[in-house]
Amino acid sequence: MKNRLVVMILTAATVSSLxxxxxxxxxxxxxxxxxxxxxxxxxxxxxxxQGQFEEMAEEYSAKTGVNVEVYxxxxxxxAHLATRYSANDPYTLAMVDAKDIxxxxxxxxxxxxxxxxxxxxDYEISVNDKVVGFPVCVExxxxxxxxxxxxxxxxxxxxxxxxxxxxxxxxxxxxxxxGGMEAPxxxxxxxxxxxxHYLAETYEQQSDVEGFIxxxxxxxxxxxxxxxxxxxxxxxxVLMKYNxxxxxxxxxxxxxxxxxxxxxxxxxxxxxxxDWSVISEYDYTENMGMMPVPQNTNDGxxxxxxxxxxxxFFIDSSxxxxxxxxxxxxxxxxxxxxxxxxxxxxxxxxNLVPAYTNISAAALDPLSVSVKKxxxxxxxxxxxxxxxxDHLSVCGAFMQEYLAGKTDxxxxxxxxxxxxxxxxxxxx
Amino acid sequence: MxxxxxxxxxRLYLMFAGVSTAVFAAVVIIPxxxxxxxxxxxxxxxxxxxxxxxxxxxMATFADTAYWQALxxxxxxxxxxxxxxxxxxxxxxxxxxxxxxxxxxFRAGFFIPNLIGGIVLGYxxxxxxxxxxxxxxxxxxxxxxxxxxxxxTNGAMLCLIxxxxxxxxxxxxxxxxxxxxxxSSDVLEAASIDGCTDVQTIWYISVxxxxxxxxxxxxLTITRCFMVYDVNLSLTNGEPFNSSVxxxxxxxxxxxxxxxxxxxxxxxxxLFIICAVVGVLQVYVGKKAEVSA
Numbered sequence: 061m062k063n064r065l066v067v068m069i070l071t072a073a074t075v076s077s078l079x080x081x082x083x084x085x086x087x088x089x090x091x092x093x094x095x096x097x098x099x100x101x102x103x104x105x106x107x108x109x110q111g112q113f114e115e116m117a118e119e120y121s122a123k124t125g126v127n128v129e130v131y132x133x134x135x136x137x138x139a140h141l142a143t144r145y146s147a148n149d150p151y152t153l154a155m156v157d158a159k160d161i162x163x164x165x166x167x168x169x170x171x172x173x174x175x176x177x178x179x180x181x182d183y184e185i186s187v188n189d190k191v192v193g194f195p196v197c198v199e200x201x202x203x204x205x206x207x208x209x210x211x212x213x214x215x216x217x218x219x220x221x222x223x224x225x226x227x228x229x230x231x232x233x234x235x236x237x238x239g240g241m242e243a244p245x246x247x248x249x250x251x252x253x254x255x256x257h258y259l260a261e262t263y264e265q266q267s268d269v270e271g272f273i274x275x276x277x278x279x280x281x282x283x284x285x286x287x288x289x290x291x292x293x294x295x296x297x298v299l300m301k302y303n304x305x306x307x308x309x310x311x312x313x314x315x316x317x318x319x320x321x322x323x324x325x326x327x328x329x330x331x332x333x334x335d336w337s338v339i340s341e342y343d344y345t346e347n348m349g350m351m352p353v354p355q356n357t358n359d360g361x362x363x364x365x366x367x368x369x370x371x372x373f374f375i376d377s378s379x380x381x382x383x384x385x386x387x388x389x390x391x392x393x394x395x396x397x398x399x400x401x402x403x404x405x406x407x408x409x410x411n412l413v414p415a416y417t418n419i420s421a422a423a424l425d426p427l428s429v430s431v432k433k434x435x436x437x438x439x440x441x442x443x444x445x446x447x448x449x450d451h452l453s454v455c456g457a458f459m460q461e462y463l464a465g466k467t468d469x470x471x472x473x474x475x476x477x478x479x480x481x482x483x484x485x486x487x488x
Numbered sequence: 489m490x491x492x493x494x495x496x497x498x499r500l501y502l503m504f505a506g507v508s509t510a511v512f513a514a515v516v517i518i519p520x521x522x523x524x525x526x527x528x529x530x531x532x533x534x535x536x537x538x539x540x541x542x543x544x545x546x547m548a549t550f551a552d553t554a555y556w557q558a559l560x561x562x563x564x565x566x567x568x569x570x571x572x573x574x575x576x577x578x579x580x581x582x583x584x585x586x587x588x589x590x591x592x593x594f595r596a597g598f599f600i601p602n603l604i605g606g607i608v609l610g611y612x613x614x615x616x617x618x619x620x621x622x623x624x625x626x627x628x629x630x631x632x633x634x635x636x637x638x639x640x641t642n643g644a645m646l647c648l649i650x651x652x653x654x655x656x657x658x659x660x661x662x663x664x665x666x667x668x669x670x671x672s673s674d675v676l677e678a679a680s681i682d683g684c685t686d687v688q689t690i691w692y693i694s695v696x697x698x699x700x701x702x703x704x705x706x707x708l709t710i711t712r713c714f715m716v717y718d719v720n721l722s723l724t725n726g727e728p729f730n731s732s733v734x735x736x737x738x739x740x741x742x743x744x745x746x747x748x749x750x751x752x753x754x755x756x757x758x759l760f761i762i763c764a765v766v767g768v769l770q771v772y773v774g775k776k777a778e779v780s781a
Contacts, residue, residue: 139744142534163747167536249727310728311618311636450746454554457730464639464728 098388099127100152103144105137106196106371108337109410116405120395126388138163150376153389158445161185161193161372162488169193170375170386177397180416183369193372194393197412200367200431200440201257201332202350209324209345213239220351224362226295229354233302236327243304246317246329249463251456256447258330259455259476261353262292264444265361273444276480284473291355293469299330300463309463314338322348332367333413333427340425350430365434366441369415446486454479526753533749545754554730555755558738559762565645565734566713569652573709574702576657581664582690595665598658606655610722613651614638644724644732651719656712660705667701668694696779703774707767714763735759 104113110132117128133140137156141164144150150168161169165187173191178184185193207218213236223229236244248254265288266272275281283289304326305312318335320326322344329335333350355362375381375389396402397416406412407421413428413435414421421432434440458475461467467475490496527545529538549555580598584591601609618636625633637643671694679689695702717736720726726733733741739759743752 136744138534138747142744145534163532164534167534251727308635308639311622311639313618450741453726453730453741453745457726460727460729466729 098125098384099129100385100388100392102128102130102392103141103151103154103156104130104132105155105157106410107132107134108334109412112405112409116409120392124391126391128392145378148380150378150380152376152381152385153373153392154376155196155371155373158185158193158369158372158443159447159449159486161374162187162446162486164374165192168374168376168378170377172375172390172393175390175393177394177416180397180418181369183415185369185372192374193369194374195369195415196371196373197406197410198368198415198431198435198440199333199370199413200350200365200434201261201330202352202365202430203354204321204329204331204335204339204350204427205348206321206324206327206345207347207349209241209244209327210236211347212324213241220349223354224352226291226298226354226356229295230298233298233328237302241325241327243302243306244327245299245302245304246321246326247299247303247305247309247312247463248314248317248329248331249310249312249460250314251460252452253331254459254463255454255456256452257332258292258296259459260444260447261366261441262286262289263447264366264441265292267359269442269444273446273480274485276477277483277485279477279481281477281480283477284470287357288361289473290469291357292353293472295353295355296462297469299328310460315341318342333425333431336411336425336427339427346426348426350427350434361441364439364441365431366443367431367435368440368443370443446488448483448486451479451483523753524757527750527757529750531749532747533744534747541750545748545750548748548751549754549758552742552751552755554733555735555738555742558733559735559759561645561731561733562714562716562735565648565652565716566710569649569656569713570706570709572649572653573656573660574705576653577660577705578664580657580661581668584661585665585668595662598661600658601655602659604655606718607722609651609655610719613647613654614723617647638724639728641728641731644728648716648719648723648732648734651723652713652716655719656709660709663701663705663708664698667698671697699774699778703771703778706770706774710770711763711767714759714766 102113102117104110110130113130113132117130120126121128131151135143138160141150141154141156141160145168156164162185165185169187169192171190171192172178172194173186175191175194177194178191181195183195183198184191185195187193205218205220210218210232214232223232233244263269263273263276266286272281276283300306300309303309303312304320305317315338317326317329318331318338319342321329322339322342324345330353331350339348350365352362352364373393375386375393377386396406397419403414403419407414407419408423411425411428413424413432421428424432455476458467458472458479462469462472526538528540528542530541530544531538584594584598588594604612617638621633622636624630625635637647675693675697676689679693684692715736716734717740720732720734720737724732726737735755736759739752739756741752742755743749746752
């Protein structure tokens, strides 16, 4: 009998410890809310500013009495949020990509149309005529250059505006190669860079983007004969020719390429202002910037970067979030836009290009300075936010094959066209 | 107390296995059944609606050529990796039970790779293949080393296999070591008195007596190879050109990245069935081959 008692006690102990494991998760965020007694959770999906966000949360909590907890996940944004929603434990405020807003808004996003910041930005996202997405920053894509590296070879001041055409650009690459910089260009082999950023520009630079994409879905677009496609691929061919990793282009690691660019071993790389977070890890020069992808065209696209609002906050509208929490989240967004400290946090601490007209930004990194210049001059071509979810992976593989010299341009166009005909359109 | 009643047996079962049954049901059985239900919906993974679509996901699965390619690739990878892991593990086990000096140290050394998580291991080997080998190849002008193996289709598969062998061989070695130790010294002595050579002793005495080790090792390696994901993710991430995407990775992409949760779940189910059939068949055949001394 005594043994049985021991077994029962042990069993009870095991069960209770298991239950403790299960319950522990929910408590983590609710502790320590003094002041107003309101706690909000923020999901940050920009890994490079997680430290800044945590610091800010502490200061913001101390100042306002609203307890703020910041989370980050390595997982895909959509997959991570899906887990949290399945667990009925969503974030009050979640920072997601534009395409995630469209899939989440209908069920889970609060209407923010009445917020003051809506009038101060051109980049907000609306779904069903309601503003639901708060743009966090402006990001853009183009060719990143290292002016110091170029000037060291040519001996002349580098003026990016002189190299908007492919002919001029190729001339410069030739000159650099002749001057001792054997391979002045770098290409990132990552599928997101090749497909979601470079290939996407061939759609985004079309005069009628929506029309072109629906033609692609319908199979009636002649991609191989398309002027923009050929123009962008001409430039890609030149970059490939001068690629420092030309012998094994799909083995080039992003960090190595960016290090070479930062330290002036190469002079050009297609990328975006987010690349600064990698470049700044190395022995970089401040004399860098971004320029449009050079093309032999006179439609003006070679004078513009492609980009716009990037990363959006939405406020959870489900029953898991209380009205007080929603209000606190709205106050937080207003603080970012309206309050001097909030502005400073965005532009100085996180080094983000502001998406709001009332925020000035003086202390940005060199790439962001370029982006802001183009954004202020209205020289940004809009992002196309409705690429199908598998576009990046499937077309990224096609682009990698092309980069590795396994397919030619006609075959690539054929494959991309085939992909679009089989793809499921994103409703928007 | 009556010990032959139904209620007594129930209580006895609950007392000893109740907790584990509850946990097993909560983390395996219930999700499995729920997953089965999701294969009949076109859920995207996050929305509140789960529209019922009957067998559409299964039709999509059969039409998904990338999935079947990934499965075929997984088969090839598994066959080669399983054979190599077991051969290497068996040889290692023989060496560390043959009485060499410091054999405990070697056992620990060979086992250590298994203690490193697959993700970390993938990153370490990525560095080795991409940088270390290439640097070696360039400085000594060794042609086949001077470009990264990870950049070619076959090379990436080869890298995956090498890393898997390195990772699992030590673990399987331990099981084979236990097998070797369980062979009684009487029969080994008898064999040597009868004039068996070392190879004959292994082949005719040790191997038949340690079939259960083979069954276990094969089962473990087959299931692990079929389900490989972590090394696949960190070492190649499907590159180059999605040519090293294994079954599990395709399922994950389908469900979470492409947001076709139902189709992903249906594909996972097929992967599970293949795994289960191969695993059970192998155990059944293996058990029949077991002998006792």
